[in-house]
Amino acid sequence: MSVPELVAQAQRRAARLGFGMSCEDPVGPLLAVLAAGVPEGGRILELGTGTGTGTAWLASGLTGRTDATLTTVELDPGLVAAFRESTWPAWAEIIEGDAAALLPHLGHFDLIFADAVAGKWTDLALTLDALAPGGVLVVDDMDLSRYTDPAHRAAVRQVEDTLATDPRLLTVHIPAGTAITLATRRR
Template identity: 70%
Template sequence: MSVPVLVAEASRRAERLGFTASCEDPAGPMLAVLAAAVPRNGRILELGTGSGVGTAWLVSGLTDRDDVTVTTVELDADLVKAVSEASWPSFVTFVEGDAGEVLPTLGRFDLIFADAVAGKWTGLELTLNALAPGAVLLVDDMSPALYPDPEHQAIVRRVERSLADDPRLISVRIPAGTHLTLATRRY
């Protein structure tokens, strides 16, 4: 997939801001593919906006659709300001706050990209509770080898086990890029 204009803009923003944690291939293009499959009037949530690269990939999958909403939550007020000043479709909402606090207030979603500390390394259950039946969850940065700290490696393994063993989910590990786990919440 070629790089959509919005993604290129967000990547330039990341460079300008010195933000180095944007999603990489294949996570980015996968977000576009998964967004395109969201059902009519569906809802998409991203935890951790960063500089907007993931948001831009999600939006790129929604060409010609205005029935879907995208909500993205970010703790860092400066990032929220920088990203939300750019031009986005009206169905994108930027929420400034701690995903751990905000998540229980947002309702259920058809696609969640869990890419912040909260809702992934802590409070995974909040994210699972926010998956509608049939919803898809993408979790990035799942390779323990990414983290020098053995405690964080243990957290990654615990999250991986939780996703694999949860009877509400069917999941697959994708050992590409920073390693992904893709899960569907069963009906």
């Protein structure tokens, strides 16, 4: 898959700002593929915008559609301002704030990329509650071997266990890139 222009812009912002937490392949193209599959009127949520790389991949999957929406949440006002340097489609919005505080008020989503501390390493239950029936959750950076900090290793295991054992979910771990876990909320 070629790199969409909005992704290239987000990557340039990341380089300029020294932001090193942007999503890496193959999760970016995977987000585009999954975004393309959301149902009519679909709602997509990203927790943790960064400079907008994941948002841009998600947006690329919605190319040509006007029925779906994309919301991304970012805590850092500087990153929110950087994100706004690009011209985003009218159906894409950024909300500045803490994902954990916002999640109970955002409604339900057909696709969630949980990529902030809150809503993933903490408060994962809030994210699962926001997943619509049939909705898909994506988390990356799930390769345990990349981490030495015991607290972070415990957090990875906790997230993996929660997603694997929640009876509402059907979950798969994909050992590609930084390792991805996908979970679909059963209808």
